[in-house]
Amino acid sequence: MTDLEAFRNETRAWLVANCPADMRTPPEDDEDRCWGGRNWTFKNEAQKVWLERMAARGWTVPDWPKEYGGGGLTKDETKILRQEMAALKCRSPLDSFGIWMLGPALLKYGDEEQKKEHLPKIARGEIRWCQGYSEPGAGSDLASLATRAEDKGDHFLVNGQKVWTSYANYADWIFCLVRTDANAKKHEGISFLLFDMASPGVTTRPILLISGKSPFCETFFSDVKVPKENLVGVRNKGWDVAKYLLTHERDMIGGMGLGGVGRPLGQIAADSIGVENGALADPLLRADIADFDVDAWAFQFAMERAGDLAKAKQAHPAFSSFLKYYGTELNKRRHELIMSSLGADGLEWESARSTEGEAPRAWLRTKANSIEGGTSEVQLNIISKRILDLPGA
Amino acid sequence: MALVLTEEQSMLRDSARGFIGDRAPVAHLRNMRDQRDAVGFSRDLWKEFASMGFAGILVPEEHGGSGLGHVEAGVVMEEIGRNLTPSPFLATAALGASALLKAGGARAGELLSKIAAGDLLTALAVDERAKHGPHKIETEAKRSGNGFVLKGAKTFVVDGHVADLLIVVARTSGGPADKDGVTVLLVDPKAKGVSVERTIMVDAHNAARVTFDGAAVDADAVLGEVDNGGKLAAAILDVGRACVASELVGVSEEAFGRTIAYLRDRKQFGKAIGEFQGLQHRASHLYCELEVTRAAVLKALQVLDESADKAAPFVALAKARACVSTNLAVQESVQMHGGIGMTDAVDIGLFMKRARVGIELFGDQRFHGDRIATLRGY
Numbered sequence: 024m025t026d027l028e029a030f031r032n033e034t035r036a037w038l039v040a041n042c043p044a045d046m047r048t049p050p051e052d053d054e055d056r057c058w059g060g061r062n063w064t065f066k067n068e069a070q071k072v073w074l075e076r077m078a079a080r081g082w083t084v085p086d087w088p089k090e091y092g093g094g095g096l097t098k099d100e101t102k103i104l105r106q107e108m109a110a111l112k113c114r115s116p117l118d119s120f121g122i123w124m125l126g127p128a129l130l131k132y133g134d135e136e137q138k139k140e141h142l143p144k145i146a147r148g149e150i151r152w153c154q155g156y157s158e159p160g161a162g163s164d165l166a167s168l169a170t171r172a173e174d175k176g177d178h179f180l181v182n183g184q185k186v187w188t189s190y191a192n193y194a195d196w197i198f199c200l201v202r203t204d205a206n207a208k209k210h211e212g213i214s215f216l217l218f219d220m221a222s223p224g225v226t227t228r229p230i231l232l233i234s235g236k237s238p239f240c241e242t243f244f245s246d247v248k249v250p251k252e253n254l255v256g257v258r259n260k261g262w263d264v265a266k267y268l269l270t271h272e273r274d275m276i277g278g279m280g281l282g283g284v285g286r287p288l289g290q291i292a293a294d295s296i297g298v299e300n301g302a303l304a305d306p307l308l309r310a311d312i313a314d315f316d317v318d319a320w321a322f323q324f325a326m327e328r329a330g331d332l333a334k335a336k337q338a339h340p341a342f343s344s345f346l347k348y349y350g351t352e353l354n355k356r357r358h359e360l361i362m363s364s365l366g367a368d369g370l371e372w373e374s375a376r377s378t379e380g381e382a383p384r385a386w387l388r389t390k391a392n393s394i395e396g397g398t399s400e401v402q403l404n405i406i407s408k409r410i411l412d413l414p415g416a
Numbered sequence: 417m418a419l420v421l422t423e424e425q426s427m428l429r430d431s432a433r434g435f436i437g438d439r440a441p442v443a444h445l446r447n448m449r450d451q452r453d454a455v456g457f458s459r460d461l462w463k464e465f466a467s468m469g470f471a472g473i474l475v476p477e478e479h480g481g482s483g484l485g486h487v488e489a490g491v492v493m494e495e496i497g498r499n500l501t502p503s504p505f506l507a508t509a510a511l512g513a514s515a516l517l518k519a520g521g522a523r524a525g526e527l528l529s530k531i532a533a534g535d536l537l538t539a540l541a542v543d544e545r546a547k548h549g550p551h552k553i554e555t556e557a558k559r560s561g562n563g564f565v566l567k568g569a570k571t572f573v574v575d576g577h578v579a580d581l582l583i584v585v586a587r588t589s590g591g592p593a594d595k596d597g598v599t600v601l602l603v604d605p606k607a608k609g610v611s612v613e614r615t616i617m618v619d620a621h622n623a624a625r626v627t628f629d630g631a632a633v634d635a636d637a638v639l640g641e642v643d644n645g646g647k648l649a650a651a652i653l654d655v656g657r658a659c660v661a662s663e664l665v666g667v668s669e670e671a672f673g674r675t676i677a678y679l680r681d682r683k684q685f686g687k688a689i690g691e692f693q694g695l696q697h698r699a700s701h702l703y704c705e706l707e708v709t710r711a712a713v714l715k716a717l718q719v720l721d722e723s724a725d726k727a728a729p730f731v732a733l734a735k736a737r738a739c740v741s742t743n744l745a746v747q748e749s750v751q752m753h754g755g756i757g758m759t760d761a762v763d764i765g766l767f768m769k770r771a772r773v774g775i776e777l778f779g780d781q782r783f784h785g786d787r788i789a790t791l792r793g794y
Contacts, residue, residue: 287792289789289792289793289794290793290794292794293793293794298794301790302789302790302794303789303794309789309794310782310785312789312794313785313786313788313789314740314781314785316785316788316789316792317733317736317737317740317781317784317785317788318708318737318740320712320733320788321708321709321711321712321733321734321737322708324419324708324711324712324714324715325707325708325710325711325712327419327711327715328419328420328710328711328714331418331419331420332420334418335418335420337420345703345704345707348704349704349708400697402700403696403697403700403701404693404696404697404700406700406703406704407693407696407697407699407700410700410703411676411696411699411700411703413676413679413680413690413691413696413699414679414680414687414688414690414691415687415688415690415691416690416691416696
């Protein structure tokens with residue numbers, strides 16, 4: 024038996040013994056996940072136990088180094104862990120922007136103090152992070168951001184406004200893009216700051232979305248003092264950190280199109296519409312769903328290949344734009360087809376039979392997928408310029 | 417298994433790319449077409465394929481082959497696709513060799529050796545109507561003496577007019593709607609009662625209509641089991657489908673590459689047309705579609721190598737995806753070439769023609785989408 028096969032067997036045995044039964048069903052929605060943080064209330068004992076057990080092994084962040092709270096696993100071992108978790112339907116023990124976005128950026132650009140201070144707390148789910156990127160005047164043109172940080176000797180003084188700050192009202196800390204040089208070209212005067220959301224001068228206001236929910240906030244900074252040591256990377260070179268982090272954000276959002284999330288579309292449709300002679304009673308919808316299944320299933324292999332290309336050092340650095348674009352467009356298509364499958368039943372927002380309008384709310388939520396983290400159009404611009412090398416792109 | 421080519425497979429790709437690109441570029445197809453070549457491919461070139469180890473790529477080394485797998489066959493097919501090379505590789509090296517390998521039997525070893533040497537050409541005769549229909553076999557093989565007598569007609573038989581041996585899927589029991597009751601038979605195309613009409617296809621590649629009117633074969637013509645040939649035929653077809661999917665990847669990648677080059681070169685309104693965002697976004701979208709297909713096709717080839725009995729849904733996925741993305745690739749390519757894309761002088765239209773044939777061959781996206789839907793229970 025190879026070392027990897029042994030690792031697979033041990034991992035499976037450990038997961039079977041340690042993953043509570045309640046953590047072996049898919050989460051119903053974002054709110055049913057474990058996000059951690061100073062003010063986190065566990066949904067149940069199983070969620071708490073599962074996080075503690077996984078964090079103790081460093082398996083909330085299996086591929087991070089052990090000294091920063093990670094599992095120190097190789098890429099192959101990490102892949103095996105994820106495969107075994109998927110096979111046993113184990114939930115992710117901890118979902119957080121710290122894991123998906125800030126962590127990778129800190130590992131690359133953070134200094135030793137910053138890594139030691141922040142990474143273990145992310146790994147254990149002690150601090151919940153939010154992302155201060157977009158502003159009212161800086162959406163797709165993110166680098167035109169205007170939130171400014173003035174140098175006041177031992178600290179920066181931050182003033183401005185962010186928008187679409189996911190879960191800012193629940194977050195403990197923020198990683199934030201600020202302008203530190205107003206006279207430089209727009210990409211060259213930006214810095215990457217970390218600060219505590221409990222700092223005086225920080226306020227948040229949830230935004231009511233078309234889904235009727237408020238996953239995003241407006242976040243305001245009024246004379247917020249940020250210690251100098253909270254600058255990540257080089258001053259005025261924050262755009263490099265920002266871009267690197269965005270590639271991880273895109274991978275995360277692109278992954279939302281992954282099949283296996285929720286019930287298969289064909290089954291949802293079959294339950295709603297019925298089956299005649301072994302085929303969905305609506306042949307044209309069946310054809311649409313089959314087209315979707317072909318694309319979605321193939322995209323799973325494209326994501327698998329992206330990981331393997333990265334491992335083989337053959338991946339194009341802008342490949343994440345492809346994953347983000349394609350995955351989010353697929354997810355929108357999936358929810359359009361769910362709505363078509365459910366018909367009038369899927370329109371009930373408040374009723375005895377609907378689960379608090381779950382289907383229409385989820386459908387509306389997906390419309391943000393191709394906007395957040397860089398719109399589909401921005402991803403296509405990036406592919407044109409960086410992968411296809413088209414003139415003037 | 418990682419979804420990337422291994423080092424050895426990459427080396428094979430490089431050597432196939434160099435060899436096929438050098439010996440049989442698109443001009444080679446043009447030449448065959450314009451000369452109305454009676455064979456439809458170069459027999460000399462096929463001998464070279466044999467000496468490169470390509471003709472026997474799937475044939476075990478004990479029979480003089482290269483003993484490689486489906487990923488490697490796909491690698492060669494992709495280069496054939498890039499160059500639109502007319503070649504017996506699909507009908508003989510992929511389908512013919514697979515039929516003999518999967519069925520075994522007394523004659524298999526000898527025939528496989530001939531395939532590897534480039535001395536035997538085969539053609540698979542399955543379809544009988546306009547659309548692919550492996551479950552609608554009407555061609556009848558009636559028991560007679562110790563053998564069978566065939567009656568019926570086959571269409572879209574690739575290399576049918578030059579094959580030394582036809583591999584025929586025929587009905588030996590039951591009715592046309594039955595899945596079972598078919599048998600795979602080896603038939604000599606020169607036998608009495610067999611007539612072959614070469615059909616010049618839109619892409620200038622080979623195909624034929626084959627009619628059986630009382631052609632007699634012996635019992636030893638049977639590949640596999642009598643009445644139970646459906647599974648064998650499906651397994652052979654799945655190799656063919658995965659190989660055609662690989663060819664389509666090559667067709668679409670080359671058409672895409674040529675189109676990107678054209679977007680950089682062609683100037684209108686005082687600038688390269690590739691500067692227009694309307695075209696940039698379409699090109700970038702196409703890039704994404706091709707990447708998704710490439711992953712699905714490589715996956716299918718790997719599963720064929722690792723666990724062939726589980727390959728059917730993966731192959732259906734690969735062929736469905738290849739049909740969709742290749743169709744988009746060739747249409748966008750011709751459109752973005754503008755007026756010059758409509759001319760015979762420029763190659764891009766040839767890619768569209770080959771794509772059209774590859775899409776129909778062994779089931780289009782609807783055929784395979786239906787397979788996936790059925791498999792998933794809806």
